[in-house]
Amino acid sequence: METASVKPVLAIAVSLFGTLLIVAFRKKPNIRELCTFIIAFVKFGIIASMLPAVLAGSRLRCDLVDLLPGVGLAFRVDSLGLLFALVSSSLWIATSLYSVGYMRSLKEHSQTRYYAFFALALSSAVGVAFAGNILTLYLFYEMLSLSTYPLVTHHQDSEARFAGRKYLTYLMGTSIGFFLPAVILTYYFSGTLNFTEQGILTGAASDTMLTVVFILYILGIGKAAIMPIHAWLPSAMVAPTPVSSLLHAVAVVKVGVFSVLRICLHVFGPYMMHDLSLNVFLLYFVSATILLGSLFALKQDNLKARLAYSTISQLSYIVLGGGLAGIIGITGGILHIVMHAFGKITLFFCAGAIMVNTGLKNISEMRGIGRKMPVTMAAFFFGSLSIIGIPPLGGFWSKWYLALGCIQVDQIPILVVLLTSSLLNAAYFLPISYNAFFADQDRYSEVREAPLLTVIPPVFTALVSFLLFIYPGVFLDLAKMTAQALLGG
């Protein structure tokens, strides 16, 4: 049941307005930062206020001007979109707090530009979350690529320049070269671009053509970092750490996998995925990414690089959920959006805290640092447990559901992949924490705990990961709702 509401547009417009406010107050840093916080809270409030309605089963709609015949700038808040928007907006608050600490400690330049484009990026992310059709999603997808470019190239040195080029080449190259033709073909075949539970492509074209369109989508949504379209993510690590956390947890890659899920679930639909064996294709295709990502992560010494490859691997778990195309599997995949977000952002916050405090970037240099920065490293430890999927951290639930989902659709090889990957995750995360606390090092005599504003956010998100284990409640309900709406029962 759908009700009209202006809230989706409000949620997006709030941070657009915020961008203007931030630029207006560029000469007054404290007021500027305050603007960011107020806007972030208001945004979260608007999004949270939509929760009761969606949990009760209705969807909020807002249709704006028609952009193409029959396809307009349309917004639709359903359980999947609301889940993603909640994650993004809540983590924006945490990231903003962290940014203040990080940027001020390092006395970074061009902070106004940073905060302004951050707000713009969040608008785009929520725009993708609430998009009611593929065109609106594409619009905000591109807006996200463009608004994150200045963030990725923030340091404006030659490394940043090349990272920026790679970023754009991968993301815009795939979106214009593959995603756009896929959208046009979808429109051409089915005459509409709206997301519906039954999918819009049933019987619209030959099986081969539909498979081609599907492959175009998978290749075209570069933000999902599915191999081989993954190399932009490690390069983007030259950005300041809050930007990396934005990329990995809050917005960019989540937008990618969210879009892939939307395509799998609401454009093609689980039934069509089964019929065309697209789900099998997808499962095996992303299994490669899952395993390779973890293997590459093992080799990295730079902490942020290791985290980047870990993300590449974990993102494909979410796509895997879509590929399993069964109720439990889909629930697991969607839930992993939440769990991974909170877990990963904790890890990035800690990496940044270490950098701010000691200037260290490589894991081999971080032996024994836990004794001097116990809070930070404890948060790191809990974050990594969540990613590995060990109770009592929230990540356990998503992996549990994914594993059960594999069994439900009789995909045992995939279950093996999941277990292997979890082992690999442990292999590349646990040594970091172990060495931080128990290895011998004497070089940190001067080091104290990191600045407060860079420590509070990771502690907060680690706590949330723990709470999510005890009360996966809201997010689990939203994820289940999505799956049930698709498959019934």
Add this chain to the structure above:
Amino acid sequence: MIELIAGKYNYWIYIILMMIGFYAMIGKRNMVKKVIGMNIFQTSIILFYISIAFKKGATLPIIRETADHVAAAVEVSQYINPLPHVLMLTAIVVMVATLGVAIAILILIYRRYGTLEEDEILKKVKS
């Protein structure tokens, strides 16, 4: 064959003139010669139009009046078609104007480069 050439000699003349003009515009290196070629090109087209106005045995398109200043009935085939002539008046004006602009630009070029030979100018530009 003779029919083809002799019967349509006006077209042949205009085409030959047009080709001469075209050759001059492209093949000659002196810029004044190019302008002259352009002129010949445009003139050939004017010739073409005039030639299609002509009718065998027809006279100038001025209506004769009878004694009491009433215009006589007009027999169309006795008067050549005035419309192409009128159109070409306009075209001649355009041709002259283009000629004027072209020569003015040539003066600018001469002042700048001191020569009106295209290859010399290109050498000066490249250096």
Add this chain to the structure above:
Amino acid sequence: MKEHAPVLIVVFPIMFAFITPLLGWIRKSLCYPWVILALSLSTICSLITLEEVMTGGVIHYYLGSWLPPWGIEYVVDHLNAMMLVIVSGAALLVAIYSRRSIEAELPGKMVYFYTIFLLQTTGFLGIVVTGDMFNLYVFLEIASLAGYTLIAIGEDGAPLASFRYIIMGTVGACFYLLGVGYLYMVTGSLNMADLATIIPLISDSKVVLTAFAFFMAGIAIKMALFPLHVWLPDAYTRAPSTSSALIAPLMTKISVYVMIRIFFTVFKPSFTVDVLPATDILLWLGTIAIFGGAIMALAQTDFKRMLCYIVVAEVGYMVGGIGVANSIAMQGAVLHLLNDAVMTLGLFIVAGIVTYQMKGHLLSDFNALFRKMPLTMVTFVVVALSVIGVPPTCGFFSKWYLLQGGIMAGAWGFVVALLLSSLINIILFFRIFELGYVFQSDGSHHDHGHGGFIHEAPASMLLPSVVVALGILAIGIYNQVIINNIITYVIPKF
């Protein structure tokens, strides 16, 4: 008064042009407001005409009350009406922008420049509004001559570029004239609507075919269709900023408009698409133009020259869209007439602003401009995104229709060319963004602060730029309104 609006659109600029030298003799500074007045009146008349066409249908205006086919007739249907608004609006914006630019680049020549500026606009408007074939030639030559003059007074190398343009442009116009002559020879009429009824009766005549061929060749030269585009880069690069800002957005689009008129109004679609493979040829030429323009643009180090090759590629979009010959692609091509005029206008105005500020228009002149001229650069970003084809700018939508039409017709070369040129445009423009952004090579964190030389463009130059950027967004978001109310009536029945 309202019923005379079609002719007033042309009358205002030409009458005002004659009075401009007088005014300039009295006082030079009067010329600028005079020109703005002339073009504002013209724009208002265009808007009135557009509104009348949208409510009442096609307008027929008989000059001197002589009925067609003997008299000259002005016919305004939805296509013209839209083009009239585009041309007069663009000319008005350029006029507003022009004052500082002329002062800087052409000191002392303001009076004569504005006179010829108005004559140029008259020519453009006349081409668009007329319904008579020879009248179109007259206005075409008025526009071309004014163009040759406006271009020749530019920077070093401009007279040479203009001279080459004269040679090629005259050949083009003469071919058009030949086409008119051949048609007249067998039909006895110069009126477009009249010709449209007569030609189907004689459509297997060789004379008609010859006429068609001459038209195509002549218009192709004026339109800078690859490979007859060689006059364009030099001419538009060397011209003064105002001249290129006026001529570049309009001349090629008006020539595309003339092609649409000749191909679909005078010669019916049944002739153009079925009897001749004209649209197939156009499709291939358009595709090659897109590739050629995009690749050449990559090689340029001069910003304005790069823009010229982008113009060549954009002409390829429109010509290819017409060549696909189905209604969706045609919709895209006509929408692109509007979009490209606006986008090119924006690009050349930015080029003019950069030339004014940095005294040069090389790519390297864009160094650190995001810091020095933030507002100008923001409008530049919007225009660039439109050229690349990012929603919700207008460029995305015309590309969408062209792509959709191409896919529907199976014109895969054209589809690939469109996508590839979008990707190349990303490279072209992000190269400039990188330059504007300032990347140090030493990796140090400078505190850039807010001091340092922020030298934004003057208001008279900034205003048109902002209007264009807003227009691009508005046209994009409301493109359905424009299509449903104007463009649907323009599409010929294939």
